Amino acid sequence: MSSRKRSSAPTADAPEGINPKAPCPCGSGRRYKHCHGSGYAPPVTRPFEGLPGEADWVALRELVPAATAALRTADGRDVTLASVLPGGTPALVRANGEIVLGVQLQTSSDDVSRDLGTALAAALEAPAGAPVDPGPIGAAGSSGPRLQELLDLSAPFEVTVHDDYGFWLEGTDAGPAAHAGLEQANQAILPTVRLPGLEAAYWVRPGNERAHLRWVRPEPEEALLDALARLGASDQLLLGEGTRYAGAFRALGLVVPVWDLPADTPAEDWVTPATEFQTRLEQALSVTGPLNADERRTRAGLLSRQVTLR
Template sequence: MARSATKRPPAPKAAEGEINPKAPCPCGSGRRYKHCHGSGYAPPVTRPFEGLPGEPDWVALRELVPAATAPLKLANGREVTLASVLPGGAPALVRAEGEILVGVQLAGSSDDISRDLGTALAAALEAPAGAPVDPGPIGAAGSAGPRLQELLDLSAPLEVTVHQDFGFWLEGVDAGPAAAAGLEQANAAVLPTERLEGLGAAYWVRPSVDRAHLRWVRAEDEEPLLDALARLRAAEELTLGEGTRYAGAFRAHGLVVPVWDLPADVPAAEWTGPATEFGTRLDAALAASTPLSADERRARAGLLSRQVTLR
């Protein structure tokens, strides 16, 4: 049966000062306005740590590093401590002497981790010393708490210290047998991890006696970074030297994390040189402006097929 030739009536125009529901959302998400901000639903924040000093390290502490801390300076000058994870996955705690710790590896989170952490930090700032911190339902939709970008001094660098266990949980605390037992159990799950000096968020980890990896959270936008990695792959310059292999990459909170397999018997510090040399090659590839060749395009497709999105 033939379709009716009758035309559909045109969609009503938006009133002056309003956005057409069928128009692309001004936020740049690619969705129509009615399915994005016009629906009353806030879309996920692709890069929740964008704008914070050390964004790649924030991603690393959230996803890769088992035990680490970093001092944070607030906009009002006060200092608190960022931790990879706190006992029981708590979002924050206030010690008896008043020190505040915020855990980036929350047990639950919403589509904007920065707001979740900001909400926890704001609650900790109001909590009395030694008392439990109750930030409310962290991860609840529509949370009106502040984002980290609103609370922190954005001129202060993020200086990460990697620990080989969770001993910092009980620093200066007279822990009882139950807390000591919980600490021992948590320590048993910590993988040996080290941050390579001078390379940003490059972390060596040994998950077993016969395997080691380098995981390097990169700050570059995904598309130019993939182009650069493809150029190196096509030129057979994507390894870190003999006995190493590029294993793939994953996306986490808007950033790409390349991963290499390494010999487990080589100490972490010995990979600083090869990684530095790779960084120089990568910088040159990032600066290249010529279109990708056929071999580089094939290499790029292969790299994409080996990427996994964590968030």
């Protein structure tokens, strides 16, 4: 299991009125002198917590190659979120004024939400067609607001998965060099489908032999692992014949179980098995008693197949 080292930050004196031994105002639960007053930026475990579609935010940043989603700011401006922008650009403003925010950044600090909020705030101030300069992003931290401060939290978060990166050039008069770069980027895309009716469940086919279901789960990790262990111990963890539970990723505070699937079965055919699994999982999550011996062994096996994405 890997973990990120905390990024260093300039040591800050306690603001007037804050006792260094008192809980930090950021809400981490640490004393101020061991948190924001320590000279280090404590990592934000779940940077997208509180945003509609938190699990899909994680998927777009870590798993889905080409996708967009519509956002609305608190003051009513429309923004397009993209899984990635050309060259890792944090944001851009098209000539028609459309703002596009990239969820993947070349560098990041210990609060991804503030990194993206910094880029979005700069884009909101940039003239149409002008470059977006958000200032420093990553390392010791970004200086702008968090996404939770900028976005309309009542707006739905609906993801559109694309077959290629053609949306990069929509509404632009791109030249041959841009189209050549687009074609090169398209060659790296894996076929991906978001299963309808299921939050953050993505079918992907990396080759001709196997496909995968990658499902970002919103539940707290410990409760989810207990539920998966109960299902595994009772032979209810699979999605059907020819499937295998492969393991899980840990990404931005959420767990992403992964199943191996037959490659020749279309993505849409997995909606029903995944929906049935969702029902079994909800039932397992409702059980609050301690795990039995078989379930504890199964849980240990699940943990051994879990990898943290940096």
